[in-house]
Amino acid sequence: MSTLSRFLLLLLCLSLPLAGWTKTEVQVVSSFTIPNEWVGRVTAHKITNLPLIPSGGELHGYSISAADSRTLTKAKLVIGINPELEPWLANWAQANRREKDLLWLYPAPLPSGSHLWTVPAEVKRMITRLKMGLDSAGIETSEDALGQILREIESTEKDLRDVFARLQPHERQFVTQHPGLESFAEAFGLNVAGSILACSSAESADPSAKHYSDLLKAIRTQKVRVILSDEGQNPAAAQQLAKDAGIKAPTALSFEYLQKPGTPGDTWATMMRLNARKLAEALQQP
Numbered sequence: 001m002s003t004l005s006r007f008l009l010l011l012l013c014l015s016l017p018l019a020g021w022t023k024t025e026v027q028v029v030s031s032f033t034i035p036n037e038w039v040g041r042v043t044a045h046k047i048t049n050l051p052l053i054p055s056g057g058e059l060h061g062y063s064i065s066a067a068d069s070r071t072l073t074k075a076k077l078v079i080g081i082n083p084e085l086e087p088w089l090a091n092w093a094q095a096n097r098r099e100k101d102l103l104w105l106y107p108a109p110l111p112s113g114s115h116l117w118t119v120p121a122e123v124k125r126m127i128t129r130l131k132m133g134l135d136s137a138g139i140e141t142s143e144d145a146l147g148q149i150l151r152e153i154e155s156t157e158k159d160l161r162d163v164f165a166r167l168q169p170h171e172r173q174f175v176t177q178h179p180g181l182e183s184f185a186e187a188f189g190l191n192v193a194g195s196i197l198a199c200s201s202a203e204s205a206d207p208s209a210k211h212y213s214d215l216l217k218a219i220r221t222q223k224v225r226v227i228l229s230d231e232g233q234n235p236a237a238a239q240q241l242a243k244d245a246g247i248k249a250p251t252a253l254s255f256e257y258l259q260k261p262g263t264p265g266d267t268w269a270t271m272m273r274l275n276a277r278k279l280a281e282a283l284q285q286p
Helices: 003-024 033-042 066-074 087-095 120-136 143-165 182-187 209-222 236-245 268-284
Strands: 027-032 048-053 077-080 102-104 173-176 191-195 228-230 251-253
Touching: 027 033, 027 066, 033 048, 033 077, 033 120, 033 143, 033 268, 048 066, 077 087, 077 120, 087 102, 102 120, 120 143, 120 182, 143 268, 173 209, 173 228, 173 268, 182 191, 191 209, 209 236, 228 236, 251 268
Parallel strands: 027 048, 027 077, 077 102, 173 191, 228 251
Antiparallel strands: none
16 A cells, blocks of 8 residues: 555544544533533533633623624524523524524523522522433433532532531621622522622622612621622722721622633532632631
């Protein structure tokens, strides 16, 4: 066999696995990094899946670009949490007649704490619904993987309860940058004393003078010692509120996305543990 023939044969052998993989590839697009991780886990990473909003991206008030629309168009299934939380995704699906290919993990009306992925009981329900939706779409999932994820959620919940169990009654309240963590706080015996922004879709806005004054009064009256800001977002209002209230600088948390792969907080479980520890430490500091 000539050198050229051997070279052509080698190219053919190398191309066959790739060609076969391309034909069986299934793409699932999730709205952001947290449900995207769940997709990868429940399918045992046998498919290609990606988040529309990357790590560090802003979920509230997001708008779909032309590139995003092309990505969504190619997807066999699109995953979102809730149409109230991600109206931009609901609008895209309606405009492109893809409602049947859009799976909402929490289709019911949102409670006051919209960040339901921070509540372990809700996470278990959403992941179970995710598996059923993937199965219905003809995308292979793993019962073993689902069982492992559910056990991991229970373990994470226990760890968080242990962390917050050390807090005294007067150490359990905080102010948030925007609404969203009320359900999380209720699940772990904490209390959201107020939010700087009245609406979670206006991250760059400032609170009204009256709202700011009422919040400052509530902090002083209820002796709140912790103000939370969103990591990666403008903390100016939170910083000014802390200064006016005479308390320590805001604590930045990142409950809204996973960190980049290979860094602390790059999975749901580690994200929850990392933020819980930071929150508990802030609440215990004088």
